[in-house]
Amino acid sequence: AQSVTQPDIHITVSEGASLELRCNYSYGATPYLFWYVQSPGQGLQLLLKYFSGDTLVQGIKGFEAEFKRSQSSFNLRKPSVHWSDAAEYFCAVGARYNTDKLIFGTGTRLQVFP
C-alpha cells in the first residue's frame, strides 16, 4: 500500500542547531516527493519538491532535502534553525500525472527554543 511515514511527531531544537526531519515512503511507481510547512492556523506552503535529476533538492527558507531511493527516504534538513521555523512539517508523495492523489504523512511539529 502507498504510504508516507513521518516517525517523529514532535521535535524540539535550540535556535542555531541543525535539523533533520525524517520521511519514509512506500510507493509502487516512481515517486514525486514534496515537503510542506504549516504555521499555526494557516495553510500549507510548499518548501521544496523532487521530481527527477539531482537527488539533493534546495528549497525556500534555507531548507534542503535528499532523495534516497535505496532507503525510500526524503529527509528534510536545515543547517541552522531559526525561531521562525517553528511550525508543522508535512512530507507528501505522488506520481507524475496523478498528484491529485498526493499522500501526506501525519506531520512533524517543530519547536525551537531560543
Add this chain to the structure above:
Amino acid sequence: SQTIHQWPATLVQPVGSPLSLECTVEGTSNPNLYWYRQAAGRGLQLLFYSVGIGQISSEVPQNLSASRPQDRQFILSSKKLLLSDSGFYLCAWSVERGTGNTIYFGEGSWLTVV
C-alpha cells in the same frame, strides 16, 4: 502570479445546519482544484478534486459535497453538518505541467460544529 482565496476563515455552526465554503483561484486558467480536510492530530485527507467545470471526484463517502460552477471557483457544501465535520478545511489548486503537478494551498477555513 497565481493566488488562491478561501472564505470564511473561521466558522462556528450548529449541528444540522448547512455549510458553504468558497474558494477562488486567480491568475491561471483551467486549474485542478481540491478540498482537503485536516482533523486535529491527523494528516491531510483529500475530500474532493475537480479537473474542470462540473467535474467532481469524491475520495471519501461523507455528508459533504463539492461543486465547481466556474472554472476557478470551488465550493464545499453540506446540507446538515455533523459534529465529526469539525476541522480545518483547505482548498488547493494545481496546473499540471511537463515537469509534474505541484499542489498549492489556500489559507484554510476553521469549522467548528457545536
